Amino acid sequence: MLAYIIRRIAYLVPVLFVLTVVVFTFVEMLPGNIIDTLVGSEGVNDPEVRKILEKEYGLDQPVYVRYAKWLLRAVQGDFGMSLVTRRPVAVELMSGIPATVYLAVVGISLSMLIAVPLGTIAAVKRNTAIDYTAQVTSLIGISIPEFWFAILCVLFFSLYLGWLPSSGFANPFVDPWASLKFLILPAAAVGFRQAAYTTRLTRSSMLDEMNKEYVDTARSVGLSEGKVIFKYTLRNAMIPTITISGLQLANLLGGTVVLESIFAWPGIGRAIFEAILQRDYPLVQAGVLVLGCIVVIMNLLVDLTYRLLNPRVKLG
């Protein structure tokens, strides 16, 4: 088991290497660089100044040299300074992680709390009004673009009703009440969409499982219908649901760039997004590393959970 986990984490090395090479190349291919950002903002457009700045930032060297230098420092744990804020990249990114994790975990939990009971009931009461309502709602959830739903929520709950702040963030440990108010809309936007997928998945895998013979066996020994469905059948039906939700969580932890931008949520997605806009190479590179780690580790966690849920699976 431990050997398996270590091997899976070792996969990170090639994954991250390829990832950083690709990202480094892509950012290089984008028109403009950090000098444009700086020069443009400071109103200076002197070729001489530009030359000096480029030398100072090391941009006069070819891309592979810069990548090699970056890599050499990165493996020693030095990710450099943000070109824009001049603060260490690690600090910049780490400050975004809690907010992202907070939103992702609350969003996924919300979606599971809605989707699993709803999908189960839809399956049990298939082809009834409840089922159709659940199905149509989840179809809407899948079809509506996330950002549009978010903006509608802001319009309705913030501008029209004035119940909730339209954007912003408060530390839940400092001011839980304010934090909750900031959290509701983004979490609902995340949760609604994820719940839409999860409901459909839970429904269809419940329908599959309910046709299996072990369900009749459980009934044939006199267990109550509630136990048959919610214990014996749901546990089997949850195997695909948990897998997909874990992958969804991995995605969300990578930062919901669009939602974080709409709600001015100070997460890692927004940090990387802005870094790309400003051609802040060190921040982009380190951000991608963090995302790569998150995805690989989340996949590992999903596999481990899968093993817990499904005893037939052997890891190796």
Next chain:
Amino acid sequence: MAETVPRPVLELDGLTVRFRLRRGDLTAVDGVSFAIERGQTFGLVGESGSGKSVTAKAIMRLIPDPPGEIPSGRVLFEGSNILDKSDAEMRALRGRRIAMVFQEPMSALNPVFTVCDQISDALRTNLGLSKAEARERVVELLSLVGIPSPQKRLDSYVHEFSGGMRQRVMLAMALSCNPGFLIADEPTTALDVTIQATILELITSMIERLGMSLLFITHNLGVVAHACDRVGVMYASHIVELGDKREIFANPQHPYTVGLLNSIPRLDGHAKYLTPIAGSVCNMMEPPSGCKFHPRCAHAMEVCRREIPRLKEIAPGHLAACHLHDRGTA
């Protein structure tokens, strides 16, 4: 006719089960009647799709509705009609009074719960045992059905058992709450040939030891010969012949039963070739008119095409549904 017990354990009276499918209605069980006396083993024989398993599920009230429905008939279990019972009354019956062993133990047992979890849940629900008591009882049950070192296998999952062992677990689960009546739906069909006899032996010895009655569903007449007292032969949703085992084997009255018996390989060298029944089972969505067997029957007459033959007593306790007997030609 050794049985003199006044009331049968189970009595089916004109049981009909219909499925309303998108392509039309399918009558899977049509007017089936038979009775099982206390302590008796009743074999229900027929090909796949003849309605045997549906009959079993109807007795357990496990027919999904929709699409299934039971438009007519009664299932009298110890005198009261199962079909009239509430869900709660039915739950009280299941496990404690009637239990069932399914054909394929791999799919009939839950893959994500340990054997102990599954069996002890039944024990705790039905008998109100504590967790520890239930665990102890599961050990007893597993050793009762011949699982070696049950203590060690308690927390295993179904996939960790071999086919024969799985069916033993299934049997342990069915017997867990001391039901008086057991339905075994092709319990040996999915097993390796070498294991089949062992499991069959186990079931019959358990039944005898615990004084239970058994409805044994099979397509295998050899199994019937070994295990059953009385036999019902089903073809295309109807019971076509009903009688004591000896009568059925020695003196079969329905052409279908005769056909089935002729297609059993014999080891005593009497027949060089097997005689299969001509044709194949009819399509139940569009069953033939009259006697369902007439398209395959060598003795088919005009009347067979028009009228469904009724079960008639040919000898005491021996019934057959065939027009041949109307004319006294049998």
